[in-house]
Structures are given as structure tokens and as C-alpha cells.
Amino acid sequence: MSRTVAVIGGGYGGAAVAKALETEADVVLIDPRDAFVNAAGSLRAVTRPDWAGNMFFPFDTLLTRATVVRDRAVSVDPAGVTLASGRRVAADFLVLATGSSYAYPAKPAADSVSEAVEDFRRTHKELAGADRVLILGAGPVGLELAGEIKDAWPHKQVTIVDPAERLLPGFEPEMVEELHRQLDELGVQVRLGAGVTPPAEPGRTGTFTVATTGGDEITADIWFRAHGVRVNSDYLADGLLTTRTPEGLVPVTETLNVRGHDHVYAVGDLTDVAEAKRAGYAMQHAEVVARNIAAQLRGEPPVATYEAAVDPMILLPLGPRGGVGQLPTPDGPSVVPTTTVSAFKGADLFTGRFTEQFGPTAA
Numbered sequence: 001m002s003r004t005v006a007v008i009g010g011g012y013g014g015a016a017v018a019k020a021l022e023t024e025a026d027v028v029l030i031d032p033r034d035a036f037v038n039a040a041g042s043l044r045a046v047t048r049p050d051w052a053g054n055m056f057f058p059f060d061t062l063l064t065r066a067t068v069v070r071d072r073a074v075s076v077d078p079a080g081v082t083l084a085s086g087r088r089v090a091a092d093f094l095v096l097a098t099g100s101s102y103a104y105p106a107k108p109a110a111d112s113v114s115e116a117v118e119d120f121r122r123t124h125k126e127l128a129g130a131d132r133v134l135i136l137g138a139g140p141v142g143l144e145l146a147g148e149i150k151d152a153w154p155h156k157q158v159t160i161v162d163p164a165e166r167l168l169p170g171f172e173p174e175m176v177e178e179l180h181r182q183l184d185e186l187g188v189q190v191r192l193g194a195g196v197t198p199p200a201e202p203g204r205t206g207t208f209t210v211a212t213t214g215g216d217e218i219t220a221d222i223w224f225r226a227h228g229v230r231v232n233s234d235y236l237a238d239g240l241l242t243t244r245t246p247e248g249l250v251p252v253t254e255t256l257n258v259r260g261h262d263h264v265y266a267v268g269d270l271t272d273v274a275e276a277k278r279a280g281y282a283m284q285h286a287e288v289v290a291r292n293i294a295a296q297l298r299g300e301p302p303v304a305t306y307e308a309a310v311d312p313m314i315l316l317p318l319g320p321r322g323g324v325g326q327l328p329t330p331d332g333p334s335v336v337p338t339t340t341v342s343a344f345k346g347a348d349l350f351t352g353r354f355t356e357q358f359g360p361t362a363a
């Protein structure tokens with residue numbers, strides 16, 4: 001049997017599938033980027049650009065046997081992938097792992113490490129010259145960004161605005177209360193139940209005043225967008241492989257096969273698995289898919305299944321030493337102390353974990 005596995009997208013899920021299967025199959029990883037991006041590091045890369053190299057793990061060193069094709073999928077059918085360059089990659093197995101895009105700086109916009117690091121440097125320079133920062137969106141990204149800014153520049157004025165009435169709905173009230181306490185202590189102003197229409201370009205210095213829907217005004221010197229996640233699935237719009245959900249997600253079975261295809265799988269933020277979209281879950285999906293493809297390569301049925309995570313979990317650092325979190329336990333979600341948030345995430349934003357798994361960073 002021929003053994004080509006085309007993995008489309010080398011983020012948390014795709015890189016893990018490619019790494020797990022590269023010794024057992026002819027893996028072709030397709031991604032316009034030149035490195036795996038640990039997006040959890042992006043916000044610190046803005047406030048401490050010398051640190052930015054830590055979040056990139058070049059595919060050249062991460063994968064020793066797989067073939068890496070720097071290109072973008074524009075169409076996928078059950079027999080292979082067509083790329084933006086016009087090239088065709090035929091495959092026996094396909095893994096869709098194209099994830100999601102967040103507004104910069106939460107995920108880098110540029111595809112190469114050098115350009116992405118340059119973008120972080122430029123934004124850092126703009127931010128360094130701004131005394132008052134406005135963040136639109138009080139979800140985990142906006143809150144983490146506020147924490148990183150306050151850690152680097154304790155005296156900057158940071159305001160977060162969000163139309164929602166409460167922070168982190170669905171999480172344990174005790175954790176949300178502690179979050180408010182820490183934000184107060186840092187001097188971060190949180191305006192909930194309010195919206196603003198920002199001036200032209202985010203991430204650029206230039207003083208402006210905006211009226212909130214709540215009736216007051218905010219003056220700031222720079223603003224960032226911290227809302228609006230987009231699923232990367234446009235290349236499926238031609239319907240040659242599957243019909244996406246109205247949200248652009250890919251319908252999968254419990255074995256993480258794309259519905260109707262026993263040799264095509266999907267992992268990560270792209271899937272319609274009914275759970276929050278998280279890197280941790282993408283990597284668990286990757287384990288299931290790697291086991292199923294390995295079984296099929298041996299001529300066995302794919303029996304590994306994935307059960308959607310039910311309890312909301314989060315590790316939300318506010319700088320390297322602050323933050324809140326809640327983790328699942330057999331007895332339900334448990335609020336964890338700040339020291340745990342720092343040890344598991346805030347201190348190095350997972351750099352150590354990925355260095356163990358994926359080899360050296362670009363730093």
C-alpha cells in the first residue's frame with residue numbers, strides 16, 4: 001500500500017500529527033509558514049521582542065523525515081490537495097489542520113519567522129511610545145495582552161472595553177472574582193457592557209478619543225483588536241470534499257474522520273467537535289488521528305475515538321507571575337492558584353514543553 005499522508009496546516013494539531021507519523025509514513029506537511037508557531041507566546045513577543053524567537057519552532061528541525069511544502073491549500077478532494085502555486089499533492093491519507101486566524105498580534109500575520117519577528121518589533125516600538133492603551137475585547141486574549149503590557153510597563157494606562165456584561169462567562173465565579181481583583185491591583189480598567197468604534201488602524205501610535213455606547217469617552221494613544229476568530233477553511237468552499245457548517249467548521253465523526261471519508265481526518269480549531277477551541281485539544285485530536293492512520297497503515301481498523309471536553313478549562317496568565325485558571329478534575333472544574341498558572345503557562349508560555357517535543361526554537 002502506498003503511504004503518503006498529506007497534513008494540511010502545521011499548527012498545534014498538524015505539527016503533532018506530522019511528527020507522530022513521519023517514521024511510519026511518507027508525510028508531506030503543507031503550510032505557508034516556515035515554522036510551527038506557539039501562538040500562546042505572541043502577546044509577550046509584543047511587549048518583549050527579544051523573547052519572540054522562543055515561540056517559533058522551524059519545521060526544518062522539528063521534522064527530520066517529513067517533506068515540508070511551503071504553500072497554501074486552495075482545494076482539497078478525497079485524492080489530494082491543490083496548492084496556490086498550482087502544484088498537486090496526491091495522498092492516500094489527508095489530515096485537515098488549518099486551524100483559525102486571530103487578529104494580530106494574538107497570532108502573527110506574516111508567514112516567515114523573520115517577518116513575524118520584525119512585525120512584533122515594530123508593534124513594540126509603537127506601544128513603547130504610547131502612554132494610554134485601549135484593548136477591544138475582554139476575552140482571554142485581551143486580558144492576557146493587558147497583563148503583559150502592565151508587566152512590561154506598570155505605569156501605562158490600560159483600558160479594556162467589551163459589550164459583554166461579564167468577564168469569562170461559563171467559568172467558575174470564584175475564578176472570575178479573583179481575575180477582577182488582580183486586574184484592579186494592576187490598575188487595568190475594565191469597561192463591560194460598552195462598545196466603541198475604533199479609529200482607522202490598530203497597533204499604531206496616535207492619540208484619539210472615542211465615545212463608548214455607554215455614553216462616556218476614552219482617550220488613548222494606541223489600540224488593539226482582541227476579538228474575532230476566523231476559521232481557516234475557505235479552501236473547502238468548492239464542496240469537493242465536504243459541506244462545512246454555517247460557521248465554516250468541518251463535520252467530523254468520533255474517530256475524527258471528515259464525515260463520509262475513511263481516509264480523511266480533521267483536527268483542531270477547524271473541526272465541529274463541540275468544545276472550546278484550544279491548542280491542548282488540537283494536540284489530543286492529533287494523538288487520536290495519528291493512532292488511527294497508523295492502524296490503517298498496518299491494515300487494521302481505526303478504532304481510536306475522541307470524546308469532546310465538557311468542563312471549561314483555562315490558564316490565563318497576567319504576565320509571567322500573575323493570572324487565574326481552572327482545570328478539569330474527576331469531580332468537575334477546579335480553580336487553581338496563581339502559582340499553578342505561572343508554572344504551567346505564564347512563566348514560559350509553554351516554550352519548555354514544545355522544546356522537549358519539537359526541538360530548538362528559532363531564538
Ligand SMILES: Cc1cc2nc3c(=O)[nH]c(=O)nc-3n(C[C@H](O)[C@H](O)[C@H](O)COP(=O)(O)OP(=O)(O)OC[C@H]3O[C@@H](n4cnc5c(N)ncnc54)[C@H](O)[C@@H]3O)c2cc1C
Binds near residue numbers: 032037073
Ligand atoms: C494569545 C493566545 C493564547 C492562547 N493560549 C492557549 C492556551 O493557553 N491553551 C490552549 O489550549 N489554547 C490556547 N490558545 C488557542 C490556540 O492557539 C488554538 O486553539 C490553536 O492555535 C489551534 O490549533 P490548530 O492546530 O487547530 O491550528 P493553528 O494553530 O491555527 O494552525 C493552523 C496552521 O494552518 C496553516 N494554514 C492555514 N490555512 C492554510 C492553508 N490554506 N493551507 C495550508 N496551511 C494553512 C497556518 O499557517 C497554521 O500554521 C491561545 C491562542 C492565542 C491567540
